Structures are given as structure tokens and as C-alpha cells.
Amino acid sequence: MSVIPVITIDGPSGSGKGTATALVAQALGWNLLDSGALYRILALAAEQSGIARTNEASLRTLAAQLPVEFTGERILLNGADISRAIRSETVGTFASEIAALPSVREGLLKRQHAFRELPGLVADGRDMGTVIFPEAPLKVFLTASAEERARRRYLQLKDSGETVNLADLVEEIRARDERDINRPIAPLKPAEDAVVLDSTTMTIEQVVNHILSEATSRGLTG
Numbered sequence: 001m002s003v004i005p006v007i008t009i010d011g012p013s014g015s016g017k018g019t020a021t022a023l024v025a026q027a028l029g030w031n032l033l034d035s036g037a038l039y040r041i042l043a044l045a046a047e048q049s050g051i052a053r054t055n056e057a058s059l060r061t062l063a064a065q066l067p068v069e070f071t072g073e074r075i076l077l078n079g080a081d082i083s084r085a086i087r088s089e090t091v092g093t094f095a096s097e098i099a100a101l102p103s104v105r106e107g108l109l110k111r112q113h114a115f116r117e118l119p120g121l122v123a124d125g126r127d128m129g130t131v132i133f134p135e136a137p138l139k140v141f142l143t144a145s146a147e148e149r150a151r152r153r154y155l156q157l158k159d160s161g162e163t164v165n166l167a168d169l170v171e172e173i174r175a176r177d178e179r180d181i182n183r184p185i186a187p188l189k190p191a192e193d194a195v196v197l198d199s200t201t202m203t204i205e206q207v208v209n210h211i212l213s214e215a216t217s218r219g220l221t222g
């Protein structure tokens with residue numbers, strides 16, 4: 001049985017994981033898993049159903065049954081397009097809170113493994129290289145300074161029409177990172193065998209080329 005290769009890209013908010021993952025997947029013609037989107041969708045779905053962020057049993061059931069569909073660029077929840085709604089910082093914070101619950105992580109496990117299909121998968125998140133795909137032949141940990149990450153997120157949210165305050169955003173991102181790093185289960189940290197890449201002064205193109213050259217040196221690019 002041939003093994004389906006995986007490239008994992010983990011890191012804190014605004015480090016450029018999502019952007020790099022999409023471009024690397026496109027360059028290789030591989031599938032993509034945005035695992036953070038799953039936590040965000042679950043947070044939004046829980047909010048819509050009035051499930052409290054501490055109600056672990058209901059969150060787990062919802063995680064396993066999440067009525068979500070990925071159709072190219074759009075994400076549908078119960079048929080409604082939620083692609084933009086899940087990107088707010090409020091949903092990000094809720095996602096980070098419920099992501100600390102072991103049964104929520106357990107409830108989303110199978111769904112994440114199911115994305116591993118031929119010819120390969122590029123997966124981004126917090127624990128892709130440490131927990132979900134520990135045998136991945138290439139693991140990247142992408143970081144950038146907190147100031148640069150907040151600046152990027154600010155521009156991104158402003159561009160999409162959200163009203164954002166840079167100082168609030170810096171605080172929210174710091175609090176979210178701290179929660180993701182310090183939780184006991186699947187915390188945000190580089191895998192022991194990860195390539196650590198600081199993108200603070202790198203362009204998106206430089207980040208993507210670096211990852212592709214690491215993939216080539218591991219014989220992953222065919």
C-alpha cells in the first residue's frame with residue numbers, strides 16, 4: 001500500500017499558514033486541510049444552536065455530526081454560506097476556547113484524517129505535525145513577530161470590510177496564542193522534527209519557495 005504524503009504547516013495566528021498552505025497545495029496539485037476552519041465552523045454552529053462553550057458533551061456530538069460542506073472557495077453550514085462569518089476575531093476566540101476541550105478535538109479527529117487523499121495533502125493548523133499527522137515527511141512551523149502578525153490580520157480584516165481596532169486585535173491575538181500554547185492537550189508548538197520558518201521579513205513568495213524546496217529535497221515533488 002502506498003503512503004499518501006502529507007506536508008504540515010503549523011503556527012500562530014497571522015503567521016501566513018493559510019496563505020502558504022493554499023499556494024503549496026496549488027503548486028503540487030495536492031489536497032488541502034484548513035483545520036482551523038473546522039474549529040471555527042464548530043464554534044459558529046454552537047453559537048447558532050445556543051450551545052455553551054463549556055458544554056463538552058453537546059459540543060462533541062455537534063463536532064462529529066457537523067453539517068458542513070466544502071465547495072471550492074465556499075464553506076456551507078446547513079446550506080448557508082459561512083465562509084466570511086467564520087473569519088471574525090470573535091469566532092476565532094470562541095474556536096480557541098472550545099479547541100482546548102479534549103472531546104472536541106476527539107470529535108474532529110476522523111474528519112481531519114479523511115482529508116488525506118491521493119496524490120497528497122497540505123494541512124494547516126496548530127497540531128498537524130505533532131498530533132494529527134505525526135508521520136508527515138515534511139513539517140513546517142511558521143512564525144512571525146506578534147506585531148507583524150497583528151498588522152497582517154488588521155489589514156486582512158479591514159480589507160474584508162470588518163471594523164477593527166489594531167490595539168484590540170493585538171490583545172486578542174496575544175490572548176488566543178497564549179491559550180493555544182498553554183493548553184494541556186495538543187498545544188501549539190513545533191514538532192521535534194519541524195523546519196521552523198520565521199516569516200516576519202519574508203514575502204509570501206519566499207515562504208512558499210522555501211517550503212517547496214524542502215519538499216523537493218525530501219523527494220515529495222515527483
Ligand SMILES: Nc1ncnc2c1ncn2[C@@H]1O[C@H](COP(=O)(O)OP(=O)(O)O)[C@@H](O)[C@H]1O
Binds near residue numbers: 012016018019152153
Ligand atoms: N509573508 C507575508 N508577508 C506579508 N503578508 C502576509 C505574509 N503571509 C501572509 N500574509 C498576509 O497576512 C494575512 C494573514 O495570513 P494567513 O495566511 O491568513 O495567516 P494564518 O493562516 O497563519 O492565520 C493575509 O492577509 C495574508 O495575505
Ligand SMILES: Nc1ccn([C@H]2C[C@H](O)[C@@H](COP(=O)(O)OP(=O)(O)O)O2)c(=O)n1
Binds near residue numbers: 176
Ligand atoms: N489544528 C488546530 C487548528 C486550530 N485550532 C484552534 C486554535 C485557534 O486559535 C483557532 C482558530 O484557528 P485558525 O487556524 O483558523 O486561526 P488563524 O487563521 O491562525 O488565526 O482554532 C486548534 O486548536 N487546532
